[in-house]
Each structure stands twice: as C-alpha cells, then as structure tokens.
Amino acid sequence: MILLTPTDWQALMLSARVAGLATLLALPFGFLVACLLSYGRFRGKALLEGVVNLPLVLPPVVVGYLLLLALGDAGLGPLLDRLGVRLLFTWYAAVLAALVVGFPLLVRSIRIGLEAIDPQLLLVSSSLGAGRFDTLCNVVLPLSRRSLLAGASLMFARSLGEFGATIMVAGNIPGLTQTIPLAIYDYGSAPGGERLALGLCLASIALSLLVLLFSEKLARGRREVNS
Amino acid sequence: MNLFVSVEKRLGNFSLAAEFASESGSLGLFGPSGSGKSTLFNLLAGTTRPDCGTIRLGDRLLFSSSTRTCLPPQQRRIGLVFQQGMLFPHLSVRENLLFGFQRLPGRERAIDPDRVIGVLGLEELLARKAPELSGGERQRVALGRALLCNPKLLLLDEPLSALDDCLKGQIVPFLQAVRREFGTPYLLISHSLQELRLLTDEVLLIERGVLTGRSHPEEIARQSLGSSLGYLNLVEARDLRRQDGLWSFAWGEQTLTLVDDTPEAGGAYSLSSKDILLCREHPLAISARNLLHCRVVRLFRYQGQVGVELDCGGGRNLISQVVEQAVRELELQVGQKVYALFKANAFKRVY
Numbered sequence: 001m002i003l004l005t006p007t008d009w010q011a012l013m014l015s016a017r018v019a020g021l022a023t024l025l026a027l028p029f030g031f032l033v034a035c036l037l038s039y040g041r042f043r044g045k046a047l048l049e050g051v052v053n054l055p056l057v058l059p060p061v062v063v064g065y066l067l068l069l070a071l072g073d074a075g076l077g078p079l080l081d082r083l084g085v086r087l088l089f090t091w092y093a094a095v096l097a098a099l100v101v102g103f104p105l106l107v108r109s110i111r112i113g114l115e116a117i118d119p120q121l122l123l124v125s126s127s128l129g130a131g132r133f134d135t136l137c138n139v140v141l142p143l144s145r146r147s148l149l150a151g152a153s154l155m156f157a158r159s160l161g162e163f164g165a166t167i168m169v170a171g172n173i174p175g176l177t178q179t180i181p182l183a184i185y186d187y188g189s190a191p192g193g194e195r196l197a198l199g200l201c202l203a204s205i206a207l208s209l210l211v212l213l214f215s216e217k218l219a220r221g222r223r224e225v226n227s
Numbered sequence: 228m229n230l231f232v233s234v235e236k237r238l239g240n241f242s243l244a245a246e247f248a249s250e251s252g253s254l255g256l257f258g259p260s261g262s263g264k265s266t267l268f269n270l271l272a273g274t275t276r277p278d279c280g281t282i283r284l285g286d287r288l289l290f291s292s293s294t295r296t297c298l299p300p301q302q303r304r305i306g307l308v309f310q311q312g313m314l315f316p317h318l319s320v321r322e323n324l325l326f327g328f329q330r331l332p333g334r335e336r337a338i339d340p341d342r343v344i345g346v347l348g349l350e351e352l353l354a355r356k357a358p359e360l361s362g363g364e365r366q367r368v369a370l371g372r373a374l375l376c377n378p379k380l381l382l383l384d385e386p387l388s389a390l391d392d393c394l395k396g397q398i399v400p401f402l403q404a405v406r407r408e409f410g411t412p413y414l415l416i417s418h419s420l421q422e423l424r425l426l427t428d429e430v431l432l433i434e435r436g437v438l439t440g441r442s443h444p445e446e447i448a449r450q451s452l453g454s455s456l457g458y459l460n461l462v463e464a465r466d467l468r469r470q471d472g473l474w475s476f477a478w479g480e481q482t483l484t485l486v487d488d489t490p491e492a493g494g495a496y497s498l499s500s501k502d503i504l505l506c507r508e509h510p511l512a513i514s515a516r517n518l519l520h521c522r523v524v525r526l527f528r529y530q531g532q533v534g535v536e537l538d539c540g541g542g543r544n545l546i547s548q549v550v551e552q553a554v555r556e557l558e559l560q561v562g563q564k565v566y567a568l569f570k571a572n573a574f575k576r577v578y
Contacts, residue, residue, distance in 0.1 A: 120313045123274055126300040127307045128327030128376055142317040 004199055010175050011183040012203055014091060018166075018179055019159035022098035023152050026106050030151060031144075034110035035136060039122075056104040063100055064168025067093075071169070087169075091177050094170040098159035105158055106151040113147020114140065153215035157208055180204050228252055228380055228412030234270055234280035234290070243267065243436040252412045255427035255444060257420070263436040264416045268384050271414070272307055273300035284379050306373030306381045306411075310389045312365030314357035320368050321353040327376035335377055338409060343371045346404050362390050363397055370401065374411060381413035387422055396494065396578025399425050421577065424448055424461065425495070449546070453530030457501035458546050461577065467492050473516065473571055479541025484516040485574040495577040502573035503547035505535065506566040507557050516571035521545070523563045526554070535559060537567055 004012070036042075037049055055063050069075055071088050080087060087093050117140065125135040163181040170177040172186065184200050187193030233246040243263040258264050269275035270290075271282065279292040284305070289298050306327075307313075314323050328340060344350055347367045352360065360368065366386055373381055386402075387395045403426065405411065417423055423430050424444040432440045432447070452458050464485065467474040474492045475484045485496060510518070521537035524544070528534070533554050535547045547567060549559070559565070 118313065120309055120311075121315065123272065123300060124307055124309070124313045125315075125326070127272060127303070127305060128372065129301050129330035130326075131301055134330070139315060143315075 004203060005196065007174050007178070008183060008196070008200055008203070011178050011180050011200070012207070014094075014177070015160050015179040015181075015204075016207065018091060018094045018098055018162075019156045022095045022102060022159050023106075023156045025095070026099050026103050026155060027148065027152060030103060030106040030110055030155075031141070031148065034107045034114055035140065037107070038111050038114040052107055053104045055101050060097075060101055060162065060164030061168060064097055064165030067097060067100065067165065067169045089169070089171045089173070089177065091170065094162075094166045094177055094179060097165035097169050098162045101162055101165050102155035102158045106155040109151030109154055110144060110147050113144040113150075116147075117143050149215055149218055153211050156211055160204065160207060160211075180207075228254070229283075229285050230254075230380065230412075230414070231281065231283040232267075232271070234267075234277035234282060236266060236270060236275065236277050238266065238275075241266070241436055243270075245433070245438050247431055247438060247441065249429065249431075251427075251429040252410065253406055253427045253429075254412075254414045255423040255430035256414060256416045256433060257418065257423055257430050257444075257447065258433035259418060262433045264418075264433060265384070266436070267433070268382060268416055271380075271382055272305060273298060273303050287379070304376070304379045306376055306378035308366070308369045308373050308381065308383045308386045310385045312357075312360075312362070312369040314360070314365055314368055314372075316357050318357065319353065320349065320355050320357065320360070323357060323368055324349070324353075324372050324375060326372060331376060337377045338375055340375055342408070343374055346408050347371045347401055366390065366398055367401055370405065374405060374409060378411060381411055383413055383415045385416055385418070388417070388419065395422075396576065399495075399578045402426055420444065420448055420451065421459065421497070425577070449527065449534060450529055452500065452532045452534050452548055457499040457548055458534060459497040459499055460503075460545050462496045462498055462574065464493050464496055479539055479543035481519050481539060481541075481543075483519075484571045486572040487574070487576060489576065496574040497577050498545070498569065498574055500534065500546045500548040502569050503545060504568040505547055505549060505553070505557060505559070506568060509566060510568070513568060514570070515568045517567075517569045519545075519567045521565055521567050523559055523561055523565060525561065526559060533559075537565070539567070 033052060037045065037052070068088070071077060071080065087096065121139060122135055125139045130138065161181055162179070163185070166179060167182060172178055172182045174183070178186070180200055180203070184197050187197035187200065229250055231248045234243070236243045241263070243266045245267055256264055256267065266275065270277050273289070276297055277290060277292065280290070281288070281292070282290040288294070288296050289303055290296060315326065318326070324340060324344070328336060344353070347370060349367060349371060352364055352368065357365065357368070370386070387398055390398065406413070415423065415427055427444055430442060430444045430447060431438055432442070449458055462478065462483070464474070464476045464483070467476045473484050474487055475482055519539050521539045523535055524538045525536040526533055527536070531551070532548050533551060535549060537545045537547060539545055545567060557565070
C-alpha cells in the first residue's frame with residue numbers, strides 16, 4: 001500500500017497553490033501581451049515576442065538563476081528589503097518561477113485563439129462605434145474564452161512540474177517551499193525512497209488528469225452552447 | 228449622400244487611383260475580382276490608410292493627407308455589411324442588433340429598433356444566437372445592425388454573393404425596403420450586374436485599380452447584349468391569376484403569361500432579349516403564350532448584335548435582340564409597329 005506522508009500532502013497542496021496562483025496572476029497579463037503581439041503594430045514587437053518566448057527555450061535552471069540575480073543583493077533585493085517584502089526562498093518565489101516559465105505557454109495558447117477571430121469581426125465592432133478597449137472587452141475576450149482556458153490549463157500543468165527554476169529561487173524546504181517535483185527528487189536521491197517517490201508520482205498524475213478532465217469538460221460545455 | 232473621394236493607394240504591385248463625387252442615394256461599384264473594389268472598401272471603412280488624397284462624407288472630412296486627418300473606423304459613421312454577415316457569434320440576434328445602437332449618444336439614435344426589426348422581419352429571430360441562423364437571416368441581421376447605428380453611409384461589400392439564388396432574391400426586397408423606409412444612402416460593391424440593376428441608380432466601374440467610368444446600371448446591362456445570356460429584361464409580376472396551369476398578370480396595358488411551379492408565384496422575373504421574337508404581321512396561330520403589340524423606340528448595336536427597344540404601352544419597355552439581317556428584312560426602324568413574341572417559360576424568377 002502506498003501512502004502519502006504529511007510532508008507529501010503539504011507538497012501536494014503547495015504545488016496546487018503555487019500553480020493555481022501563478023496561473024491566475026498570469027492570465028490578465030497573458031491576455032494583454034497576446035493582444036499586443038497579435039494586434040499591435042509597434043516598434044520592438046519582435047523583441048517583446050523574443051523576451052516572452054525566451055523561458056520556453058532556456059533551461060529552467062538558467063531562468064531560475066537569472067531570477068535569483070534579479071531579486072538578489074545586486075538586483076531588486078535592497079528595494080524589496082526596504083519595502084519589507086521577502087521573496088527569495090519563500091513559496092512566493094516558487095510562484096514567481098512558475099509564472100515566468102509557464103507564461104510563454106499561456107501567451108501562445110491565447111494567441112492561437114486570437115488569430116482564429118476573423119479580423120472583419122473586429123472591424124465591424126469598431127464601425128459600430130466600439131473603441132479599442134471596448135472591442136477588446138466585449139468581442140475579443142468573450143471569443144477567446146476557450147483559448148484562455150486551454151492556455152490556463154496548460155500553464156497550470158506546466159507549473160505543477162516546475163523544478164529547475166523553483167529549486168534555484170525557492171530552495172527545497174520541506175513543508176515550506178517543497179513542491180511535488182522537489183519532493184520526488186528528494187526521495188529519488190535518498191536510499192529506500194522509491195516507494196514514497198512512486199506515491200507522489202501517482203498523486204501528481206492524478207492531479208494532472210484532474211486538470212485535464214476539468215478543462216475538457218468546460219470546453220465541451222462551451223461547444224454545446226455554441227453549436 | 229454627398230461623398231467625395233480622391234485617393235491613391237499602392238499595395239505591393241497593385242495600385243489604386245480613384246476620384247469621384249456622388250450624391251446618389253444608391254451607388255454601385257462594379258468590377259471583376261482583383262479590380263480594387265475591396266481596396267476602395269477598406270479605404271472608405273478606415274482600415275487601410277490612403278497614401279494621399281481626400282475622403283469627405285457630407286460635411287465631415289474622413290481623410291485628408293494635407294491636413295493629416297484620418298478618422299478611425301469607429302468615428303466614421305459608416306455601417307459595414309460583409310459577404311458573410313459577420314455577426315458576433317457569442318451574442319444573440321437582439322444583442323447583435325443593438326451593439327452599435329447602445330453605443331450611440333442619445334441624440335443620434337434616430338432609427339427605432341422596433342421599426343428595423345419589423346421592416347427586416349426579424350421578430351422571430353431575436354432570442355437566437357448568430358450561429359443558429361441561415362445565411363439570409365444573418366445578412367438581414369447584419370443589415371439591421373449597421374442601420375441602427377444611424378450611419379451616414381452603408382458600405383455593402385458583396386452582401387448577396389454568399390447566398391444562393393433563391394435567398395438572394397429574398398434579400399433584395401429587404402434592401403429596397405431599407406432604401407425606401409430609412410433613406411440611408413449606400414454604396415453597394417458587387418460583381419453582379421443583376422444586383423446593381425435592382426438596387427442602385429448609378430454605377431462606378433472599376434478595373435485594375437482605376438475607375439473607368441460611371442453610368443446608369445441599365446446602360447451597362449445593355450452592353451451584355453453580346454453575352455451568352457443576352458440582355459435581361461426585368462419584369463415585375465403582381466396580382467397573378469391562375470389560368471390553365473399558367474399565371475397571367477396585367478403588365479402595363481397588356482397581359483403576360485408565365486410558367487412558375489413554385490408555390491408562391493410573383494415578384495421579379497427576368498426575360499432574356501434572346502427569347503423575344505419580332506414579327507411584322509400578326510401571326511395567326513402560335514405556340515408562344517405571349518404576343519404583345521409594340522412600337523420600336525430605339526435601335527442600338529453592340530458586338531454585331533442589334534438591340535431593339537420596344538415600347539409596350541403603359542410605360543413598359545422591353546429589349547429584344549436580333550441580327551443585322553433581320554433588321555433589313557423586317558425594315559425595322561424607330562416608330563415601326565411590331566409584334567413581340569415569347570414563350571411563357573422564358574421567364575426566370577429573380578425574386
């Protein structure tokens with residue numbers, strides 16, 4: 001019988017919390033950045049696109065190290081200290097790591113949805129007197145709900161598995177910053193931890209499946225409304 | 228409408244140069260695909276910026292390169308209707324209709340939604356979602372939606388071309404009703420001469436990015452004498468009577484007979500100039516069910532064919548086409564009395 005220890009439960013809950021919060025925080029920004037990249041015409045668009053997509057191709061450890069530098073003493077550290085904010089090696093840092101690593105996936109998904117919207121619909125909207133923001137809220141947003149959902153589940157799933165960047169900025173403190181992958185890593189590298197690691201693996205599979213089923217159900221519900 | 232356009236636009240290899248002014252309430256833009264119709268549409272709608280020139284609608288300057296004015300689409304007060312309707316799929320018909328209306332300031336809301344719903348026959352559709360509608364219904368909703376914004380001009384980009392012939396015919400009376408009831412001027416872009424004849428008073432011709440002329444749609448239709456279909460006479464049939472399996476109706480001072488197997492006969496029918504025979508003497512026994520007394524009012528020639536315009540009385544004219552040899556043998560000339568013959572099944576329903 002495979003049982004989860006209390007620390008495993010903590011890791012599980014923390015993972016869900018980190019992934020959920022990162023996804024929620026990323027959604028509005030992801031939507032805006034996707035709109036900018038899809039509809040915007042401005043200088044430096046290619047650069048923005050590159051920066052957004054960079055974490056997708058960089059090793060997560062590199063992203064984590066860069067975040068560590070940015071939030072450390074040479075970066076924003078002193079400012080955060082003065083504000084009384086402690087980020088590094090707390091679970092907030094894990095959220096930040098998940099956010100940066102998952103963000104490009106979210107933006108990509110939303111962009112696929114945005115590009116499927118007929119540009120003539122947007123033209124009709126403005127010819128009917130709706131300004132850009134109005135069109136964005138009342139036409140683009142409702143029409144990209146499905147891609148937002150798809151992007152969110154993708155990002156949530158990716159965040160659940162975040163390892164490299166998280167271990168760099170949040171550390172691996174059981175009960176505090178230890179998420180599922182970090183816990184599995186711990187078990188895997190300690191003698192006799194195979195069974196415990198397997199338990200967490202199964203829990204992780206269950207959680208991911210749950211997310212998948214949930215988003216499928218929502219998407220199907222919407223399809224039925226539409227058809 | 229008081230529309231003045233003088234614009235130039237270069238897009239890759241294609242360049243458009245158009246200059247025209249029009250006060251017509253129903254203007255057509257006619258040209259083959261790739262002639263620049265859509266580019267002109269985009270310049271007027273405000274999605275494409277002309278390289279230089281001026282666009283003025285009424286007393287409002289929409290674009291001017293000299294004063295660096297370029298109003299965005301939402302400030303142009305131009306209603307758009309596309310080939311595919313382009314209804315917002317997430318909204319109901321009612322919400323689609325009122326989308327622009329709700330964004331108008333109170334004093335601009337000159338057109339009553341209930342009247343539009345009535346004229347366009349949308350009462351039954353209001354609660355439905357856009358994807359549940361047929362093509363023709365979608366176009367009616369799109370038209371109503373644009374109209375409710377109280378636009379200074381309606382831009383109709385091939386609004387009928389995605390519909391099959393039967394549906395097309397059903398939309399034409401609605402467009403005519405819109406012109407009659409609300410007086411909103413429109414510019415109809417089309418490659419169908421038939422549509423332009425039914426819906427516009429004046430037509431601009433465009434070819435390879437250049438306006439090549441403007442004329443009455445009737446004039447352009449007469450040039451189709453040489454085409455395989457010939458010139459199509461449009462005949463309005465009202466108050467039909469059933470007689471021996473045929474339909475008869477009064478047309479000016481004479482009576483016409485036609486075959487129509489659809490349950491509801493009546494509306495507009497086309498009659499090709501090629502189907503009308505001319506006779507000097509009264510033929511005694513003929514199979515054709517229509518025999519009209521007419522007078523020749525005009526002879527015109529196009530690509531080896533002779534068009535004979537006939538006055539059939541009561542202000543009704545028909546155009547027949549014959550070859551030069553027939554003109555000589557029948558000694559056709561203006562003022563000549565002739566008989567026009569055509570079969571009851573020569574009529575094709577337009578709508």
